[in-house]
Amino acid sequence: MSQRKPALLVTAADLAPQALALLEDFEVVYAGKTPGEDDIVALCRQHDPVAIIVRYSKVGAAAIAAAPSLRVISKHGSGTDTxxxxxxxxxGVEVRAAVGANAAAVAEHALALMMACAKSVPALDARMHAGYWDKATHKSLELHGRTVGLIGLGAIGLRFARMASAMGMNVIGFDPFAGDTPGFVKKTDLETLWREADVISLHCPLTxxxxxxxxxxxxxxxxHGVIVVNTARGGLIDEAALLAAVRSGQVLAAGLDSFCVEPMVQGHAFQTEPGFILSPHIGGVTGDAYINMGVAAARNVRSVIQPHASREAVPQH
Structure with missing residues (x-):
């Protein structure tokens, strides 16, 4: 009789084939498209996984206690606050993150939100579709020569900084944990960043x-008239304060990809308020990032469960 494979729980309905190719030694169990915390706990009790790859929902103390064989929790992404x-x-369970695996995708999305805010893309698109031609009355914001302040200078923040610098923007950044930074980023303190930035973009973990x-x-x-971009974590922002600032004009526009409560509930004030450009926390959701994050998460599992396997060749896409 063949030995049973150890269970690995994925808090989602799928993983990239390239990631699954690295997990052939495990019995992969999927939690489904929209698992809740209770679902995760129940599956841990049922299967006693040695590893969990976290995509959706939270993995809390109850789930960890329900899996006596658990050795590693691997995030399908960079943020481990869930x-x-x-x-x-x-x-004694290790927590690993797929650091940098979705950096290009999230940085590009942050750039898109900044541009959409500065150029009023959604509002102008809606007006055009309604039959209006606002050429004589509308003026967009030119970003060349303006200052963008980044909070967080990790893989995502530095990619965004490079793109903003290439547009001719001045880039300043705050990150107490960052080492040396490229010449196109000037490190500063938070007080200076608040005072000087025309755009503030968040790229740090939530703590x-x-x-x-x-x-x-x-x-x-x-x-006055600053632009706020958040592709990090919703808890970094006091949403009531931001709403008031947009309404008063202190904030020109806010481009947000993450929120205090997710999914956003129907009737949230941001949904009907002009000045907010919203997306459903999909900054890191691209075809390439899906593969990169899955492969990185699988390799992180194997580096703990099978230490030598993490140095094997990774399937290419």
């Missing part, structure tokens, strides 16, 4: 220290 890292550490970093007080320190 994983209870304290509970994992207490059990207890930076929860609601952008709030009534910090928004008041910014230039």
């Amino acid at each position: 994983i209870d890292k304290v509970a994992a550490a207490a059990r 207890a220290d930076n929860h609601k970093l952008l709030n009534e007080a910090t928004l008041a320190q910014c230039k």
